[in-house]
Amino acid sequence: MKEVEKRKQAVALKYDIEKDHAPKIIAMGQGVVAENILKLAEENQVVVQQDDRLVKQLLEFSVGTEIPPELYEVVAQILAFVEMVDKEKGLKQNN
Numbered sequence: 001m002k003e004v005e006k007r008k009q010a011v012a013l014k015y016d017i018e019k020d021h022a023p024k025i026i027a028m029g030q031g032v033v034a035e036n037i038l039k040l041a042e043e044n045q046v047v048v049q050q051d052d053r054l055v056k057q058l059l060e061f062s063v064g065t066e067i068p069p070e071l072y073e074v075v076a077q078i079l080a081f082v083e084m085v086d087k088e089k090g091l092k093q094n095n
Contacts, residue, residue, distance in 0.1 A: 007030055007031055007034075008030065008031060008034040008035055008038070009029070009030045009034050009052075009055045009056070009059060010027075010028065010029060010030075010033075010034035010035075010037040010038055010055065011025060011027070011028045011037075011054075011055050011058040011059060012025070012026050012027040012028070012037055012041070012046075013025060013026065013058075013067070013075065013078075014026045015079060020066070021066060022066040022067055022069075022072065023066065023067050023075050023079070024064065024065065024066050024067070025058060025061055025062070025063050025064065025065055025066075025067065026063065026064075027063060028058065028059055028063055030059075045089075047081075047082045047085045047086065049078045049081055049082065051074070051078065054071070054074055054075070054078075057071060058071070
């Protein structure tokens with residue numbers, strides 16, 4: 001039996017520690033829209049973290065809204081991961 005490919009979903013977050021109270025949803029979508037979000041992230045060297053459960057939760061909100069307090073901890077872990085990857089890239093680019 002042929003395995004059905006799961007429909008892609010994506011949510012993009014932005015967080016400016018100096019301006020924002022919490023990370024904001026800046027883009028979201030499924031299918032082709034999700035593929036375009038991921039393509040833009042790759043083209044702009046934006047770190048992508050896969051977390052299907054979190055994406056499903058974030059898709060319940062609207063673009064432009066801050067993430068709810070109950071998701072702060074999991075998003076903080078992702079932001080820490082992104083910061084680590086960005087620092088590693090910076091070290092590699094300088095060498």
